[in-house]
Amino acid sequence: MTAKPIYKRVLLKASGEALMGSQGFGIDVAVADRIASDIAEARALGVEVGVVVGGGNIFRGVAVASKGDRVTGDHMGMLATVINALALATSLRKLDIDTVVLSAIAMPEICESFSQRATLHHFSLGRVVIFAGGTGNPFFTTDSAAALRAAEMGAEAI
Numbered sequence: 376m377t378a379k380p381i382y383k384r385v386l387l388k389a390s391g392e393a394l395m396g397s398q399g400f401g402i403d404v405a406v407a408d409r410i411a412s413d414i415a416e417a418r419a420l421g422v423e424v425g426v427v428v429g430g431g432n433i434f435r436g437v438a439v440a441s442k443g444d445r446v447t448g449d450h451m452g453m454l455a456t457v458i459n460a461l462a463l464a465t466s467l468r469k470l471d472i473d474t475v476v477l478s479a480i481a482m483p484e485i486c487e488s489f490s491q492r493a494t495l496h497h498f499s500l501g502r503v504v505i506f507a508g509g510t511g512n513p514f515f516t517t518d519s520a521a522a523l524r525a526a527e528m529g530a531e532a533i
């Protein structure tokens with residue numbers, strides 16, 4: 376008997392710290408590959424997967440709030456999530472998992488921009504959707520982005 380998934384559509388929050396593995400900073404590719412293979416297993420069961428990635432392994436806006444400009448710091452943090460999203464997308468594509476990165480902040484030369492319509496379109500084509508750029512607003516975190524994107528994509532679980 377083949378396993379039957381409990382949920383049809385889920386949102387995974389992958390924090391920056393998870394991607395860092397045991398290193399003190401940056402991306403541990405082995406960890407990104409492991410997360411990708413977990414996602415591939417869920418895809419093999421037919422589960423639709425959206426992923427919100429954090430950026431704390433590279434930059435957190437709050438870290439510079441007392442020294443400078445919180446809003447600029449948050450912009451830097453959001454850019455960090457895009458770097459992580461590109462890394463995770465690469466790990467998924469190595470496994471032949473069709474993957475798209477949708478950013479809350481437009482950067483068309485690098486990835487597509489987020490919209491709910493685009494998200495649902497990519498799910499209908501069987502793609503994993505990685506949400507980058509958090510909510511696109513300073514003073515938020517990627518946990519807020521996870522709740523927001525889960526609601527927008529109609530996820531049954533986070």
Ligand code: UDP
Nearest residue numbers: 391429430431435436449452509510516517
């Ligand atoms: N960030 C933001 N708005 C958002 C999401 C994230 O300004 O909607 C910035 C914020 O500076 C945050 C950083 O991006 O510290 C990295 O995100 P987060 O700390 O949530 O990453 P995680 O803890 O999951 O690695």
